Amino acid sequence: MNPEALKLLVTRRMPYGKYKDRLIADLPGHYLNWFAREGFPKGxxxxxLALMQEIDHNGLKPLLDPLRKNA
Incomplete structure (x- = not known):
């Protein structure tokens, strides 16, 4: 797991859709799971989104808390 990617989860915002402007780390699990079923965007x-889905699915969201404080 790339530490820089983890930092992006708590600083990058969703650029479109129902959850536009929400931090990727704050996207709801059902939305992330939908992407997992339907296909993640390229790039x-x-x-x-795939990394966040994996973190959420495995109950590891609290690991992002120290990164939020430093963001």
Whole structure:
């Protein structure tokens, strides 16, 4: 897992859709799971969404708390 990618989860915002402007780290699990089923977008956004889905699915969201404080 790339530490820089983890930092992006707490600083990068969703650029479109129902959750536009919400931090990727704050996207709801059902939305992330929808992407997992339907396909993640290409590029960096898709990689970040896939990483966040994996973190959320495995109950690891609290690991992002120290990064939020430093963001």
């Amino acid at each position: 960096e956004l898709g990689q970040l």
